[in-house]
Amino acid sequence: MEAVDFERAKAIRQRNLRLWLAFLLAPPALVLIIFVFIPMVSAVLYSLYEWDGLARGEFIGLRNFYDILFGPRLSAELFNAFWNNVKVFVTLMIVQNGYALVLAMLLARNPRGYRFYQVVFFLPVILSTVIIGFQWKLFLNPVFGLVNKALIYFGLSDWALPWLGLPETALPAMLLVNSWHWFGFPTLVFLAAIHRIPTDFIEAARLDGASEWRIAREIIWPLMAPAVTIIVVLTFIGSFNWFEIPYIMNGLEGSPEGSTDMLGLLFYRTAFGSVSVGTSDFGHGSALAVLMFIFIFVFSILATKYLTSREVEMS
Amino acid sequence: MANVELRAVDKSFGRVDVIRNVNLDIRDGEFVVFVGPSGCGKSTLLRLVAGLEDLTDGEIHIDGQRVDHLAPSRRGVAMVFQSYALYPHFTVRENMGYALRVAGEDKAEIARKVEAAADVLQLTEYLDRKPKALSGGQRQRVAIGRAIVRDPKVFLFDEPLSNLDAKLRVQMRIELTKLHGKLGATMIYVTHDQVEAMTMADKIVVLRDGVVEQVGPPLELYNRPANLFVAGFIGSPAMNMFEGSVVEAGADGLVLDLPGVGRLSWPASGTLKAGDKVHFGIRPEHFIREGEPDGKVAGEVYAAERLGGETYIYLNTENGSEVTVHASGDWAARPGDRLEAGFMLENAHLFGPDGQAVPGREG
Numbered sequence: 130m131e132a133v134d135f136e137r138a139k140a141i142r143q144r145n146l147r148l149w150l151a152f153l154l155a156p157p158a159l160v161l162i163i164f165v166f167i168p169m170v171s172a173v174l175y176s177l178y179e180w181d182g183l184a185r186g187e188f189i190g191l192r193n194f195y196d197i198l199f200g201p202r203l204s205a206e207l208f209n210a211f212w213n214n215v216k217v218f219v220t221l222m223i224v225q226n227g228y229a230l231v232l233a234m235l236l237a238r239n240p241r242g243y244r245f246y247q248v249v250f251f252l253p254v255i256l257s258t259v260i261i262g263f264q265w266k267l268f269l270n271p272v273f274g275l276v277n278k279a280l281i282y283f284g285l286s287d288w289a290l291p292w293l294g295l296p297e298t299a300l301p302a303m304l305l306v307n308s309w310h311w312f313g314f315p316t317l318v319f320l321a322a323i324h325r326i327p328t329d330f331i332e333a334a335r336l337d338g339a340s341e342w343r344i345a346r347e348i349i350w351p352l353m354a355p356a357v358t359i360i361v362v363l364t365f366i367g368s369f370n371w372f373e374i375p376y377i378m379n380g381l382e383g384s385p386e387g388s389t390d391m392l393g394l395l396f397y398r399t400a401f402g403s404v405s406v407g408t409s410d411f412g413h414g415s416a417l418a419v420l421m422f423i424f425i426f427v428f429s430i431l432a433t434k435y436l437t438s439r440e441v442e443m444s
Numbered sequence: 445m446a447n448v449e450l451r452a453v454d455k456s457f458g459r460v461d462v463i464r465n466v467n468l469d470i471r472d473g474e475f476v477v478f479v480g481p482s483g484c485g486k487s488t489l490l491r492l493v494a495g496l497e498d499l500t501d502g503e504i505h506i507d508g509q510r511v512d513h514l515a516p517s518r519r520g521v522a523m524v525f526q527s528y529a530l531y532p533h534f535t536v537r538e539n540m541g542y543a544l545r546v547a548g549e550d551k552a553e554i555a556r557k558v559e560a561a562a563d564v565l566q567l568t569e570y571l572d573r574k575p576k577a578l579s580g581g582q583r584q585r586v587a588i589g590r591a592i593v594r595d596p597k598v599f600l601f602d603e604p605l606s607n608l609d610a611k612l613r614v615q616m617r618i619e620l621t622k623l624h625g626k627l628g629a630t631m632i633y634v635t636h637d638q639v640e641a642m643t644m645a646d647k648i649v650v651l652r653d654g655v656v657e658q659v660g661p662p663l664e665l666y667n668r669p670a671n672l673f674v675a676g677f678i679g680s681p682a683m684n685m686f687e688g689s690v691v692e693a694g695a696d697g698l699v700l701d702l703p704g705v706g707r708l709s710w711p712a713s714g715t716l717k718a719g720d721k722v723h724f725g726i727r728p729e730h731f732i733r734e735g736e737p738d739g740k741v742a743g744e745v746y747a748a749e750r751l752g753g754e755t756y757i758y759l760n761t762e763n764g765s766e767v768t769v770h771a772s773g774d775w776a777a778r779p780g781d782r783l784e785a786g787f788m789l790e791n792a793h794l795f796g797p798d799g800q801a802v803p804g805r806e807g
Binding site for chain 1 (some may be wrong): 495515516518521522523526529531533542543546547581590594613
């Protein structure tokens, strides 16, 4: 009798636990299915058809992919945009994240006003990208922009350029704006990683005679590998999905002369239409989106695997 | 190898004085233990010697040279941390040789020194492992090895055994004492464990609230504690204390009234006078049950721990004070028994109203 009751109680407890888990997991699972999996599958399906505006035409297999990779117009735009995205990734890694690393190392020494700096550096992160893009577009205006006025005021009239109008300066200017917007985030992540390193390691290295530079390079840097993994992967994903700043500051065409064209802009123009390409083309747009997804997904996984293998447990 | 001198050393963190006017002479080759309760400043004092903290005031000399303005690496000290502080991404070999690599020593020379130290510490087979793959005791030895290869003037140990289990702690205690004998180096060792202090030290420095309470060889601190704090801190279980007063004070001694003990004659007076409050102390292991004791403590047993070779008996005296008796294993007692434990005055300690020891017959 007792054994039967025990089994029944156990079964009820397990059923309740399963119901509770289902209750907790159902909402996020539903959101994922509706907003991630269905659009992904739809994009793959769309990319396999010919489209005429909003009307789906014939099934054409991988033809849209071929056009994008090897077609005369799209492939040229694709590789130009891809190369620009590579530039974005490399520059952000060096400028934005390098600067963040230096700041984190300085803040980790608990300078006077540490809390103040922490808040100030993080402030731009919480501002809207649209506002920042628009505000800096005004600052960089060649006629009445703050930047050129300041340069002229300080006697640097030769440096007062139409920053967003020249192919050589448009992308660097946007990258500086993006770095200004986001550097607070890697700074905080790096700072948290440095704080996680036991001070004993640093003190032991000081007793061993290591200089501050050597400690940063040989002790702190390898031990903050998990934070570096996160920042590299997020920067990679962000760089190859870069859209808002170039769109707001120089429009959908990646002007001047395609120097600020990005995969995201190319996708948008192709899928939803623009002045240059005319009507929307869901087929090529979806194929481009699928290619972007595969590229970003595969490289993110590979980078995460490689970078994680460098990480060491602290104790 | 070197002597270490601390002159009027002060250290404050903000408004909090952590170390106050510490003066200390540590002789060449001495094994000195800083001991005291948590927060007494013993680790801070060690870190001041290491150079990991800056002095607020005072001077530190190592081997005759003033070092308190020098960087840690230039003081000729090596430190073993409580956490071991082994770099987790380096192998044992790289950990042990790091200081030499930083100093730009020749690779072959680094390898020779590391292997020699590994040989002494029986670490040779672990040289290519990462710290994660080592046991607590092995990590501890690597940390010591890292200090040895630097050939420092002074070794500093900050509670190095506190992360080990009891058995390994005893083993490492003996190994460290052997190592000190072999190297003959000056060693400063911080611990809150008085057993470590008593068993390893040539000289113990007892600290409380940043002040040195007493400095001396272990047995001197045990036999002649300078004050109530040292008397209570050194010895386990702690010394039994009876609060009482001086009834008579004369040239040939004092008469004390000690509730729980009775009236007693103390052979020397010091500066005490009739009416002064005193503390009378007897260590648990100094109670006897045979012979003719100078005094007795009587009470009812409320607990007895029989460990085989020894017995701890806990009494409540008539006036309510608790007394611990550390007896031989054959001294049987059960809760509820009435028990009398005798003592000899030569083993007793008397402390005046200021908490300082009052000299006995021996002065």
